[in-house]
Amino acid sequence: MISIRHLKKVYPNVTPLLDVNAEIGRGEVISIIGPSGTGKSTFLRCLNRLEKPTEGEILIDGQSITAPGANVPKIRRKMGMVFQNFNLFDHLTIVENIMIAQVDLLHRSRKEAYDKSMQLLHRVGLADKALNLPRELSGGQKQRAAIARTLAMDPEIVLFDEPTSALDPTMVGEVLSVIRSLSKQGLTMLIVTHEMKFARDISSRIFYMDEGVIYEDGAPEQIFGNPMRERTRQFIxxxxxxxxxxxxxxxxxxxxxxxxxxxxxxxxxxxxxxxxxxxxxxxxxxxxxxxxxxxxxxxxxxxxxxxxxxxxxxxxxxxxxxxxxxxxxxxxxxxxxxxxxxxxxxxxxxxxxxxxxxxx
Missing domain, CATH: 3.30.565.10 (Histidine kinase-like ATPase, C-terminal domain)
Incomplete structure (x- = not known):
């Protein structure tokens, strides 16, 4: 479903991605782990073109998202992204936060968008918070609302950029529980995470990123039980x-x-x-x-x-x-x-x- 070929990203003082290559099948759940500063978040942001790669090619269902003239918004619509810091609109209620993109981008009626939003809020356990403003929710509740907002766009691919890093430890479990349930729905998911037990339990594959590349790629049993390379072993x-x-x-x-x-x-x-x-x-x-x-x-x-x-x-x-x-x-x-x-x-x-x- 996703092909990444020789992906490189260069900033003025650092090169987080040197030569990233991967083939990702439909329905795979891939956790991306590695030390801080090794390009994990940059990798996700290049996948949905929030960052423009310096070199390389990304194909989604055979369509290049990096080719000159590519219809990036159309291809990107297959993807949803959940950020570290929620990115909810503070002046809108939770249900309005979930409705707005459905109405503006998918051209659903307000009733359709509302019904879809409430269905998803039930799914993430927040139906009783539909009319609250974001400031009235805990961090874990905000992140669950952000996940519902992403799912409202019916993505085929969901990218999670350290979805629990901004949360108090007591709130991490509620967000991981929602993601765990999503992993059983057939979505293609890429999750940047520092939660090692969660990554081991939920993933079909693990990418260990280091030195600007996918340093080691394997099943959770291999990466966590018998890593083949020295840096992976040291990190795990x-x-x-x-x-x-x-x-x-x-x-x-x-x-x-x-x-x-x-x-x-x-x-x-x-x-x-x-x-x-x-x-x-x-x-x-x-x-x-x-x-x-x-x-x-x-x-x-x-x-x-x-x-x-x-x-x-x-x-x-x-x-x-x-x-x-x-x-x-x-x-x-x-x-x-x-x-x-x-x-x-x-x-x-x-x-x-x-x-x-x-x-x-």
Whole structure:
């Protein structure tokens, strides 16, 4: 139903969308997740041409919405959008907010528009608020009214741009409940959300956006249970990440550890865990691993900390194949490393070496 090909959006100081490609089938429910500032909202706004793409093509049912001379209003009429901040008209009642576009754009009679509006207000649980002004409603009620307004236009595609981000936590559930019920109606839906459990439960597919692209695309079971790519895994598991590139012959271990301790303080990591991480890094890198490498050889050191389970994992990668550094440690160092870690795994893949250590 929707084809996106090499979509790019450039602003003067930032490029949120670099090369976005996707095929979306009719009736799919797709949640779009990822860190803040990775172009998720820009992506939706390009889809309905609230933003003009810099490059690329968007097709809706085979019709290009980006081609010169495209009838954007006609194609866009297939889409509805629910915004973060409701965008209701403050001087109109809730039922009038839902009626106005039906009368002006779909040329329905006021009675038809009113009947349709009341039907939808019943559906979202707001029939008793029809004659209220927006200021008399809670945030969750306003967002449900905004959803009803979108549905009144009979869209085939509904875009949700972080529909719960402006809400008090106590109101999030009522809005997600309405969206969940809509997901069973056969609408094609794209939802930018930070509600991970909701995304997992409701979606047929997940787009993880990062680095200006759809970095990983898969079923919820894959994305949340077994993500294939490193950034996806870090995001899903809410990992705090410390990364350093180390070059043999130009190693400043004091500076490296100072930066690590800044990371520790920022994330309030348990002291025992920090001591074990520190010990493993010092023993494996400085004593056993770096001496194996020739000048100029590089290592990538990553420490991933999960605040959910207070666990840390150390990942060491190199393009250079080397011996297992544990084999170069003396008995005391080996024993201490065993006491500090839960698991240790070293693999040589395509001439590259990777060590993964789960720290206690």
């Amino acid at each position: 598991r809410r990992l705090k990440v410390f990364e350093e590139k180390i070059v043999q012959g130009n190693v400043d271990f004091v500076g490296l550890m100072n930066r690590f301790f800044v990371f520790v303080e920022k994330n309030q990591i348990d002291r025992t865990l920090v001591r074990n991480i520190n010990f493993v890094i010092e023993e494996l890198l400085s004593q056993a691993l770096m001496p194996q490498l020739s000048p100029g050889a590089e290592l990538e050191l990553t420490v991933e900390y999960s605040s959910e389970n207070q666990r840390a994992e150390i990942l060491i990668k190199s393009k250079v194949a080397f011996e297992n550094p544990l084999d170069r440690c003396d008995k005391i160092s080996k024993k201490l490393i065993e006491l500090a870690t839960e698991s240790y795994d070293i693999r040589n893949l395509d001439g590259k070496t990777q060590i993964r250590i789960l720290v206690k």
